[in-house]
Amino acid sequence: MLIRAGLPKKIGLTSCWYPEFRVKVPKIEGTGFTEKRVYFLIEDHTRYVNFLIEVKSAKQRINDEARFQLYDKYLYRSKIRFGILIDPFLIEIYEYGQPKPKAKLEIENPTNIEPIATFMIKFLDTVKMRTIAIHTSKGGVGKTTLVVNMAYELAKQGNRVLVVDLDDQANASLSLGVNKADEIDKASSLEEVEQILASFEERQELIEFLEDCGEKDFDYRKYIYPSSFNKHLKEGTDGSIDILPSSYKTQPYPLEELPSGERRLNKGLQKLKGEYDYCVIDTPPTYNRITWNGIFAAQYIVIPSQMEYLSAYGIRNPIRKTRVVREESEDTRATILGIVPMMTDNTKINKTILELVKKTFHNIPIFSDVKRTTNMREASHQRIPLSLLAEHKPQAGDAAKQMANLTQKIVERINSLESDKGI
Known part of the structure; x- marks a missing residue:
């Protein structure tokens, strides 16, 4: 469930800490959102689980630097417990302060969403x-x-x-x-x-x-x-x-x-x-x-x-x-x-x-x-x-x-x- 899109900038922080997951959102009356690419946080209030998302590309895949940035910087500054790193071939879920992934999935076919959805559902069931x-x-x-x-x-x-x-x-x-x-x-x-x-x-x-x-x-x-x-x-x-x-x-x-x-x-x-x-x-x-x-x-x-x-x-x-x-x-x-x-x-x-x-x-x-x-x-x-x-x-x-x-x-x-x- 997407609760909030378009995270505001934090005072005293540069924009580099924001997750790189972006989406086009239409203008919503009264919120100030405009149709542009924005960074966002997913908050699932029904399960008490929030995620920060960082998406990598096939050319710039998940590496140790990206992992460190997510679990040591992004999660720390946003006070969110879980973060997701994803590229076309790999998903890793991290918990704040933990250098090893909480869960991960190697993606065999990037066009097949079902294994990814199943992986996420199983993870959610372990933390809700x-x-x-x-x-x-x-x-x-x-x-x-x-x-x-x-x-x-x-x-x-x-x-x-x-x-x-x-x-x-x-x-x-x-x-x-x-x-x-x-x-x-x-x-x-x-x-x-x-x-x-x-x-x-x-x-x-x-x-x-x-x-x-x-x-x-x-x-x-x-x-x-x-x-x-x-x-x-x-x-x-x-x-x-x-x-x-x-x-x-x-x-x-x-x-x-x-x-x-x-x-x-x-x-x-x-x-x-x-x-x-x-x-x-x-x-x-x-x-x-x-x-x-x-x-x-x-x-x-x-x-x-x-x-x-x-x-x-x-x-x-x-x-x-x-x-x-x-x-x-x-x-x-x-x-x-x-x-x-x-x-x-x-x-x-x-x-x-x-x-x-x-x-x-x-x-x-x-x-x-x-x-x-x-x-x-x-x-x-x-x-x-x-x-x-x-x-x-x-x-x-x-x-x-x-x-x-x-x-x-x-x-x-x-x-x-x-x-x-x-x-």
Whole structure:
């Protein structure tokens, strides 16, 4: 997907760093583009992958000088992670700072585009990351329960999952085992609890990630931690869960002091492409800069809601707010996958509200409901996914299965949308 053409000159840099891929573009009203040959950058916002392109000719083929220019200069100055060198007989893909190609293809027949397209598609599949925000404007509807269980089910399928906790209540961080929940539970005095909380002051987490992600030497690994659930995943699987945690430090942070404050998370996640298959974002139920970061960073939105009057009424707000982001991003962000009825039961009020939701939001898919059960409460109390609870308590099997099925339906919905778009 071509998002931007005609790169402006950078202050203090000569034009020699620009990629040599050129194309004629017609004049576009309001943009200032004219019909001429321009340099350009390809940004694929649906996959979190951007490329700088440099095209060589049959007479001036790819050589070591061109390789050095691409990975050491062009990528460095443009802050783009991947670059492509191409001539009629060879394609090489480089990653910033890496002298060896990430992937390459020798072109046997320059007139046959199919092998080249297949090569690019396979490469894109190795680096794309799907970002899903679990978002609602009503608290207490099971949002974090959905985040934790989805992350675990995705990891069970062999996916590398990153959970981003944007909520200062840090329930996802606690549930995933990185906020010392067990230590807090075992603390015998207020002083011990205060000492544990004080240890978060020195920890690099969400706020530091947002502050530092624009730095040239930014290393995301300093801010991300493995979940304690990883030890329960089957040996030999590639599946894992990491978390960018939150804590009480998140609540008072003045993001407006940072450039592009509501897009800092999106900027940081650009540095992680290729490291994870899915990013699941737990957003706060209130609207502030932190919440907007989650929405702007998310390709997809899932709205959980209990089938009660106040919760169902709260569905309107995220639908309205995400529409703004879709318009600003030209439909590359905040696509609503659907609504998840949470903690449902067989009461008349639940059934009535569910029918009302289906009628009111008839153009938005309604996923299968997550039923209110004692096993759901027990798993939440133990801060473990339902699948883990079911391993030692067979009675929880049905509840675990409904969460696994829901996760699969969400993945299928994404696959369908991306197939329709040709992604």
